[in-house]
Amino acid sequence: MANSNLGRLNDTKRVTGSVRRDDRFDTYQFRLNDRSGFNGTLGNLRGGNADLELFNRDRQRIAQSTTPGGDSISETLEAGVYFLRVKQRSGNDVSYRLSLSSDAFVLPDTIGNRQDLAKQIALSTTSTSFVDSISRSDANDYYRFDVTTPGNLSLNLNGLSANADVQVLNLNGTVVGSSANVGNASESLNLNLGTGSFFVRVFPNAPSQGTPYSLNASLTPLKLFGLTEQNNLIAFNPDNLSAVNVGSITGLAPGETLVGIDFRATTATAANGQSLNGGLYGLGSANRLYSISTATGQATALSSTPFSPGLAGTSFGFDFNPAPDRIRAVSNNDQNLRLVPDGTTAPAGTVADGNAGVAGIQPDTTLAYITGDVNAGRDPNIVATAYANNRAGGRTTQFVIDADLDVLVRQGSPGGNAASPFGGSPNGGLLTTIGALGFDFGNNAAFDISTDGNLTDTAIATSGSALYGINLSTGAARNLGTVTVNGTAVNIVGVSTRVV
Structure with a gap:
């Protein structure tokens, strides 16, 4: 058996040899540096018959010829290493002449090489x-x-x-x-x-x-956007926690920072005709609402003046209620506010009046655990909030996180039914314990719920740099990993799922 390496095939090469009954194969290796038209011809057979076979570098047969008296293979081949094999078919001692040639294709390069x-x-x-x-x-x-x-x-x-x-x-x-x-x-x-x-x-x-x-x-x-404690906007996916830094939040009042972010689920339209569906909003520490660019982090105030009554506390939950298209803001100081994102029924960037029977703008009822709850009488430390069934229209249930007790809590009744004896409207501020989170959540915790087209809720939360999945039925949290930017863990103070 002959095994010969012919090297680079860039013109015509001719070899002679013989195969026998007890030595049936001669193999010739060659290399093409470019995509080429290849031709192999087996001729001048004496003493019997032989076949011709072509293999790629993995020894997989590409083509063969079994024509009596002579064989030829013509193929278009990509650059690479190939093997051409002469195989004895009949006779005892078959001599042959083998010709190999290639013609490189000169093709227009539509894909730039720089x-x-x-x-x-x-x-x-x-x-x-x-x-x-x-x-x-x-x-x-x-x-x-x-x-x-x-x-x-x-x-x-x-x-x-x-x-x-x-x-x-x-x-x-x-x-x-x-x-x-x-x-x-x-x-x-x-x-x-x-x-x-x-x-x-x-x-x-x-x-x-x-x-x-x-x-x-x-x-x-990307599905998730986060607000870091350095007031940078980041983005990542639940299954890929290597976040990208969108940029620093800009456009805020001097000395102001964002304390929460959330995507809006409504299909409302602004006065200039721009769709507000899916836009990202932020809550400023100087009592302003902002729309946030997900491409740059640029913030635009919804009102030229701060809202009143202003924020009370140091840690805040911030989430859109998709049913009335209002924003719920809660705090570790038991504050319970509804904020107006546009000027349809009240000026944009203001507080919705919690008690029309009292002069001025009143906040909603302060937060407290409902009578009979396992935590009744304890002072809540509510630092994050999110609404289930987070799609425009329909009933929705508000959930919050108590960072002192490390529990998931419902604010108001299931579905937010004002007439329900199990908490009434979230505006009433009554809290019902769902269950233990199973992890130590800090005051910087953030929380959000997304709802897909099948009305399935997916709840996520952050505490520090850790991302958690939250079971809304039991309260149990599941650690999903650490959020990083350029390989370094980042502390997140706000998180929201893009509305699709």
């Missing part, structure tokens, strides 16, 4: 495929895409015949993610990205190798 020549692509929640190849003469393929709202990039590189890798780079050329598996195994990436322009680079693991590839990519908006 960042400044990158192919511009648009990504969406639906995966898009880009099919191309890399070779020794075209060793880099660059794609450029833009992220207009923080998103999760999912990449898969497959269909490889040789080892190829993939990188994601930012506009400065810094690698922010990469995948480099061995052999021709597929590559995959799952990255949380902030706004800006990015590049995908596909390249061979070794300069002499080439391969076709299929690049599949999708970009999905």
Whole structure:
């Protein structure tokens, strides 16, 4: 059995040999540096018959020819290593002449091989495929895409015949993610990205190798937004807690910070015609409501003057009630407020009157555990709140977190029914204990509930840098991991789930 390495095949090579009944195979290895048209011809057979077979580098047969008296194989091959085998078929001692030739394809390079020549692509929640190849003469393929709202990039590189890798780079050329598996195994990436322009680079693991590839990519908006104790806006996913820093909160009054954030579920429209569905809002420490840009962190005040009565306390819960489209604000000082996000029934950025029978604007009833509750008579320390059934319209139940007792609590009755003897309206401030969280929650805890199209609630909470899932039936918390930015844990004081 002859085994010969012919090296790079860039023209025509001819060899002679023989195969016998007791030595049936001669194998010739060759390499293509570019995508090429290949032709192998077996002729001048004497003493019997032989066949011709073509294999890739993994010894998988690509083609064969079994024509009596002579064989020929013509294939379009990607750059890489191949094997051509002569196999004795009949006769005792079969001599032959083998010719191998290749003609490299010169194709227009539609995918740039530098960042400044990158192919511009648009990504969406639906995966898009880009099919191309890399070779020794075209060793880099660059794609450029833009992220207009923080998103999760999912990449898969497959269909490889040789080892190829993939990188994601930012506009400065810094690698922010990469995948480099061995052999021709597929590559995959799952990255949380902030706004800006990015590049995908596909390249061979070794300069002499080439391969076709299929690049599949999708970009999905991140689900969770967090407010850090440094007053930065971050974004991440429940299953990928490596957050991106959207930016510092700007546009606040001098010395003011945000103490809570929440997405609005309503389909209301502003006076200028802009849709308010799904917008992010913030509660300022200087008694102002703000709309927040999820792309930049820019805050815009809803009113030029602070609301009154103002905030009382040091830790606050802040969440939209989707039914009346009002914001509930509660505090560790037992404060219970409803805030107005627009000017339809009251001036935007003001407090909804809790008692029309008393002159001036009155807050709702202060928080207290209902008579007969296991914690009746104890002073609540309510630091976070969220509404279930968090979709526009329909009944909703308000939940809060007591950071002293580390318990989940219901504010008002199930569904917020004012006539119910089990807490009435949340405006009445009556609290009912649901159950122990099972973890020590601090005064900086945050809380939110999202509701999907099947009306299934998913509750999450944060305390410090830890993210928890919350069971609304029992109160039990489940630690989901630590939220980080650039590998460093961050303390979160507000969290909200994007409305979809």
